[in-house]
Amino acid sequence: MEVAEVPPPRGSREADYSCPGGYSFDDNVDLCVSENSTECTNYQISRCPTSVTVEEYCLCWNKHLQIHACPEGTHFDASHSVCRIGAAQCQDEFTPFACPNGSARNVFCQCIGGKYVTQTCPDGYSFDTERKFCFPANKGESEDSENGTKTCQRYGLFADPADCSGYYHCSDKGAEIKHFTCLGGTIFSLTSFACVPGSC
Numbered sequence: 001m002e003v004a005e006v007p008p009p010r011g012s013r014e015a016d017y018s019c020p021g022g023y024s025f026d027d028n029v030d031l032c033v034s035e036n037s038t039e040c041t042n043y044q045i046s047r048c049p050t051s052v053t054v055e056e057y058c059l060c061w062n063k064h065l066q067i068h069a070c071p072e073g074t075h076f077d078a079s080h081s082v083c084r085i086g087a088a089q090c091q092d093e094f095t096p097f098a099c100p101n102g103s104a105r106n107v108f109c110q111c112i113g114g115k116y117v118t119q120t121c122p123d124g125y126s127f128d129t130e131r132k133f134c135f136p137a138n139k140g141e142s143e144d145s146e147n148g149t150k151t152c153q154r155y156g157l158f159a160d161p162a163d164c165s166g167y168y169h170c171s172d173k174g175a176e177i178k179h180f181t182c183l184g185g186t187i188f189s190l191t192s193f194a195c196v197p198g199s200c
Contacts, residue, residue, distance in 0.1 A: 020050040023067065037063040047078040054088040054114065057081075075114050088114035095190070098129045105137070120153050122168070122177060133161035150177040157193045164188065164200040 019025050019032035026033040040046075040060035048058040048067055057076040058065040070076050070083035077084045090111035099109040099118060105126040109116045121127055121134030128135050152170030160166030160179065167188040169178045182188055182195035189196045 019067070020048075020052060022050060023065075026066075029066065032067040034065040038065060039063075040065065045081045047076065054090075055083075057083075077114050079112065084114060086114075089116050090114065096127070096132045098127065106134070108132075108134075122153050122158070122170070123151055131161065133159065135161055151175065152177055157188075159188050159190055164198075165195075 022035055023032040024035055025031075038060070040063065042060055042062070044060040046058055046060075048056060048065065052067060054075045055070045056067055057070065057078075059068050060066075074083040074085050075088035076082075077088075096108045096110050096119070099107060099116065102109070106121040108119050108121070108127040110119055111117070124137055125134040126137045127133075152173055152175045154173055155170055158168045158170070160168060163181070164187045165182040167180055167182070169180060171178075185197060185199070186195040187198040187200060188194075189198075
């Protein structure tokens with residue numbers, strides 16, 4: 001004779017699960033739900049604004065965020081809004097930080113796809129761990145090299161630490177660093193690497 005498995009009664013998880021600040025356990029959905037309404041679109045999936053584990057993410061439903069968990073053995077990839085197989089090393093997407101066990105002053109890490117990615121500051125710059133930007137290594141000296149220009153160490157867009165609407169563009173390693181400024185009413189975004197509405 002087969003025995004049907006009876007699901008646990010609603011709310012039984014509440015005793016086993018604690019919600020972060022600003023969230024309360026909702027017996028109707030067996031999830032932590034934001035206490036205050038928020039500006040979000042139904043079914044929108046994102047990293048939760050509160051500190052949760054790398055396996056958790058938030059789903060918007062009726063202007064409230066619900067904390068969901070990825071299946072066992074996976075982590076939430078905030079850059080693609082999906083659960084990925086394997087363990088995550090980090091979750092703060094694109095935020096620069098000092099690399100674990102890093103010793104070089106011009107090297108820093110970013111979290112991309114749940115993994116540490118090593119980056120290098122432009123030539124003559126070092127990474128400031130408090131301000132999370134690359135700054136000229138010798139602040140008392142001229143920022144220009146002997147030929148009057150700085151050269152790129154790698155391809156990419158980089159924020160101007162002195163101006164939130166400014167950014168640098170490197171077209172290739174060894175190319176001249178070019179400075180640009182976003183149009184009025186916009187700032188350079190470190191997450192989208194583009195000019196977005198905002199102010200300093």
